[in-house]
Amino acid sequence: MESTMSIKKPTIDIESTAALAETFRGDLIRPRDEAYDEARRVWNAMVDKHPAVIARCASAADVIGAVEFANERDVPVSVHGGGHSVVGRIAGDDGLLIDLARMNSIRVDPTTATARVEPGVGLDELARETHAFGFETPVGYNATTGVAGLTLGGGFSWLSRKYGVTIDNLLSADIVTADGDLVHASETDNEGLFGRLQCGENVSLVTSFNFQLPRRESPTDRRDVSRTARRRIQYNDPSNNNS
Known part of the structure; x- marks a missing residue:
């Protein structure tokens, strides 16, 4: 008899993002939010990724909080700076997208x-x-x-x-x-x-x-x-x- 083993993907639930939001100065954008599709868009329109949460950071403290959040839950991280990656490496599916666009001083x-x-x-x-x-x-x-x-x-x-x-x-x-x-x-x-x-x-x-x-x-x-x-x-x- 053959058996199969399913690998459970790490998830980011509403409760865990609510905990992050308590100390997060920027915006946490989820798939149900109106701003989600615009926030996940990258320069190369052929890249169509759907992160579980987009952490639009306002400060270095936000970045630290986002990294710690991802480490605690073992979720994959991608990073958005200027959004100009031709191959779309700045975005990923199901994980946490750390968006640095608001940090623009x-x-x-x-x-x-x-x-x-x-x-x-x-x-x-x-x-x-x-x-x-x-x-x-x-x-x-x-x-x-x-x-x-x-x-x-x-x-x-x-x-x-x-x-x-x-x-x-x-x-x-x-x-x-x-x-x-x-x-x-x-x-x-x-x-x-x-x-x-x-x-x-x-x-x-x-x-x-x-x-x-x-x-x-x-x-x-x-x-x-x-x-x-x-x-x-x-x-x-x-x-x-x-x-």
């Missing part, structure tokens, strides 16, 4: 020529902000790409011949590890982890990037925007007939 320090950038920031947003202070941004070609995925994948840009790839300009990062610990990584703090980030290893969740910014050589016009930002404006302008 940019803080430029003109004195140190650095920018602290959260993972939900788009490249056009970063370019606009840094150009206003007279700095370049060695980031990618596509305005809709997120800074997190680009940086952790290396990040080739218009300026790479002069300033290297995007990850070369990363000074430090705040990271939530797979165990749910928040750590700071740089060439002097947790340098092993920082080195793994620089080598493109997907080892953790970055909640903040600290970039060195090269100064623009030409005079800065505050009305000016980057080539990346101009391109996005051009593509989104309904009066533009170029395709």
Whole structure:
């Protein structure tokens, strides 16, 4: 007689998500919620995944809570930053999707020529902000790409011949590890982890990037925007007939 063994998938029930919601500042989006279909959508429309819960984080504390929640229940985790993964790896079925889109602040320090950038920031947003202070941004070609995925994948840009790839300009990062610990990584703090980030290893969740910014050589016009930002404006302008 043949016997079969069924493997029970880990589940996320309403009661468990209610417990997470008690300390969660962001939004917990479930399949029954009106915002669910829009929240699970990724850039590649051919990817159609249905996570059990989408945790749209508002802070590093939310990220820690989401990771701990997933660890306690042994559920698979996927991460949404800018949402531009061509192959759709930022989404998965039945598990927990940690959405970092709301974490989108940019803080430029003109004195140190650095920018602290959260993972939900788009490249056009970063370019606009840094150009206003007279700095370049060695980031990618596509305005809709997120800074997190680009940086952790290396990040080739218009300026790479002069300033290297995007990850070369990363000074430090705040990271939530797979165990749910928040750590700071740089060439002097947790340098092993920082080195793994620089080598493109997907080892953790970055909640903040600290970039060195090269100064623009030409005079800065505050009305000016980057080539990346101009391109996005051009593509989104309904009066533009170029395709």
